[in-house]
Amino acid sequence: MTRRPSLVVAGALAAGPTTLVRAQxxxxxxxxxxxxxxxxxxxxxxxxxVVGLAFFYGGLVRRKNVxxxxxxxxxxxxxxxxxxxxxxxxxxxxxxxTWLGGLDYVFLNGLNTSTAAGLPSLLAFCFQxxxxxxxxxxxxxxxxxxMRFGAYxxxxxxxxxxxxxxxAKWVWGGGFLQQLGALDFAGGTVVHINAGVAAAVLxxxxxxxxxxxxxxxxPHQVPYTLLGAGLLWFGWFGFNAxxxxxxxxxxxxxxxxxxxxxxxxxxxxxLLDLAxxxxxxxxxxxxxxxxxLVAVTPAAGYVSPGGALAIGALAAVPSYLLMLWRARxxxxxxxxxxxxxxxGGISGxxxxxxFASRAWGAPxxxxxxxxxxxxxAVLCALTFSAVGTLGxxxxxxxLVPLRADAAAxxxxxxxxMHGEEAYTDGEGALLLxxxxxxxxxxxxxxxxxxEA
Amino acid sequence: xxxxTAVVRKERLNDVLSALFEASIYGVTVTPxxxxxxxxxxxxxxxxxxxxxxxxxxxxxxxxxxxxxxxxAVDAIVRxxxxxxxxxxxxxxxPVDRVVRxxxxxxxxxxxTPLEPA
Numbered sequence: 001m002t003r004r005p006s007l008v009v010a011g012a013l014a015a016g017p018t019t020l021v022r023a024q025x026x027x028x029x030x031x032x033x034x035x036x037x038x039x040x041x042x043x044x045x046x047x048x049x050v051v052g053l054a055f056f057y058g059g060l061v062r063r064k065n066v067x068x069x070x071x072x073x074x075x076x077x078x079x080x081x082x083x084x085x086x087x088x089x090x091x092x093x094x095x096x097x098t099w100l101g102g103l104d105y106v107f108l109n110g111l112n113t114s115t116a117a118g119l120p121s122l123l124a125f126c127f128q129x130x131x132x133x134x135x136x137x138x139x140x141x142x143x144x145x146x147m148r149f150g151a152y153x154x155x156x157x158x159x160x161x162x163x164x165x166x167x168a169k170w171v172w173g174g175g176f177l178q179q180l181g182a183l184d185f186a187g188g189t190v191v192h193i194n195a196g197v198a199a200a201v202l203x204x205x206x207x208x209x210x211x212x213x214x215x216x217x218x219p220h221q222v223p224y225t226l227l228g229a230g231l232l233w234f235g236w237f238g239f240n241a242x243x244x245x246x247x248x249x250x251x252x253x254x255x256x257x258x259x260x261x262x263x264x265x266x267x268x269x270x271l272l273d274l275a276x277x278x279x280x281x282x283x284x285x286x287x288x289x290x291x292x293l294v295a296v297t298p299a300a301g302y303v304s305p306g307g308a309l310a311i312g313a314l315a316a317v318p319s320y321l322l323m324l325w326r327a328r329x330x331x332x333x334x335x336x337x338x339x340x341x342x343x344g345g346i347s348g349x350x351x352x353x354x355f356a357s358r359a360w361g362a363p364x365x366x367x368x369x370x371x372x373x374x375x376x377a378v379l380c381a382l383t384f385s386a387v388g389t390l391g392x393x394x395x396x397x398x399l400v401p402l403r404a405d406a407a408a409x410x411x412x413x414x415x416x417m418h419g420e421e422a423y424t425d426g427e428g429a430l431l432l433x434x435x436x437x438x439x440x441x442x443x444x445x446x447x448x449x450x451e452a
Numbered sequence: 453x454x455x456x457t458a459v460v461r462k463e464r465l466n467d468v469l470s471a472l473f474e475a476s477i478y479g480v481t482v483t484p485x486x487x488x489x490x491x492x493x494x495x496x497x498x499x500x501x502x503x504x505x506x507x508x509x510x511x512x513x514x515x516x517x518x519x520x521x522x523x524x525a526v527d528a529i530v531r532x533x534x535x536x537x538x539x540x541x542x543x544x545x546x547p548v549d550r551v552v553r554x555x556x557x558x559x560x561x562x563x564x565t566p567l568e569p570a
Contacts, residue, residue: 215466407537410463419496428486428507432495 045238056228064412072140141335142199182377188298196342261312265292294344468532
């Protein structure tokens with residue numbers, strides 16, 4: 001089992017009665033400085049993934065929507081940062097039932113910086129908070145170029161509490177999937193399958209972009225996408241190797257596997273491109289890289305480096321095929337979040353069940369039996385995420401309109417939602433004196449012939 | 453011989469081109485332009501700086517046609533470009549003295565008649 005729970009237990013104890021802490025501190029030694037340093041670093045690395053994601057997604061949309069798309073990632077840092085502080089962390093990791101945590105840690109109540117028994121509970125919170133942020137940001141790829149920004153903020157705020165927190169509890173917080181024996185080292189289920197399914201559901205509720213299937217909507221800045229993919233890989237070392245919860249051999253294994261699996265995916269993806277079209281595409285490579293990272297996430301600390309290569313190579317195929325199909329389908333999961341994260345996550349979870357190796361520290365040896373357990377966990381996550389997200393989306397849809405109006409969608413959401421443009425040279429922009437900042441009536445009655 | 457110059461919304465360009473192609477009009481030059489057509493100026497804010505965007509990005513199409521194609525071309529552009537909101541653009545039909553196809557030296561009607569598909 002992942003060492004994540006031990007960290008949570010340490011946090012719970014530190015928050016508990018003093019006598020209990022004293023009684024248990026003999027069992028849990030003080031955290032070594034190296035562990036704390038690595039976990040602080042990992043937390044910052046996972047945060048950087050959100051920035052990477054902003055660039056990855058930002059490059060893939062049309063230039064009139066790039067700010068809106070990147071802001072959907074950035075705003076998740078703020079919105080989910082607050083919801084996770086308020087109740088999300090508590091629902092996921094405070095003592096409670098096997099279904100949902102309690103309210104002990106609401107607003108970080110009881111968390112502290114003590115290193116006396118394991119890692120400081122406040123550090124555990126920070127690490128977990130970055131996971132919640134990136135999960136919410138991942139969803140945005142399915143709804144870009146058409147969703148109202150305020151509605152999006154509301155959706156991810158609720159989603160992080162209603163969907164993400166319970167699932168984190170089930171898999172990491174001692175919940176029933178963990179007790180079932182499902183292996184998920186760094187969050188393939190909670191983060192990637194969950195976000196991938198939520199993305200597909202939200203895309204369905206929202207409907208297609210008005211230009212979908214009528215116009216070719218091409219990526220406006222592919223170099224951004226490559227930059228973002230690279231930053232994601234860099235940050236993913238914190239995501240996976242940080243999930244060892246210590247600076248030790250397990251972290252080294254997770255690190256090595258995070259290096260190797262995407263390498264294999266990248267090559268297989270390139271070969272698939274070659275076989276199909278005779279040319280290897282840049283957007284394809286960037287996507288393949290992410291799929292490899294997603295697939296190795298549940299496996300990182302449980303499989304041999306060779307196993308990681310195999311997982312990376314195998315996981316390329318289903319995601320690749322699904323993306324080919326999806327682009328011709330009526331499902332406007334605009335940036336293929338489901339194909340990359342949902343299906344990549346499912347491939348990774350199942351392959352973890354096959355490749356888990358006792359010799360490399362997995363609690364069980366991989367095989368058909370473990371494959372069954374993994375499949376069951378996938379099914380639970382899939383169903384819960386789909387139903388939960390649907391509920392959140394329908395609820396928010398009743399409170400506020402989810403979609404931008406046709407004019408804003410045509411003009412682009414950068415101007416339509418934010419009143420800014422990404423690439424402007426300022427020509428034709430007149431400074432408004434402060435006295436004219438009041439909302440004015442639209443200009444009407446322009447004399448005929450004065451316009452060109 | 454006429455030169456049809458149209459200024460249309462960027463986001464309608466694809467629709468305009470489709471409509472032109474449907475009307476068998478294939479020769480067109482497209483230029484990104486900026487202009488002001490009486491629409492309400494969007495206000496943008498960058499930190500403390502508030503500006504009014506007087507110029508809106510549009511695309512301009514230039515099409516040389518024979519008399520018989522003037523009406524079909526104008527109809528196609530209107531069909532493709534109209535949203536009904538202020539800012540849909542303009543079409544100008546301008547007389548042309550002479551057209552030369554550079555490759556062959558053909559002039560006027562012959563110069564704007566597309567080649568028969570080989």
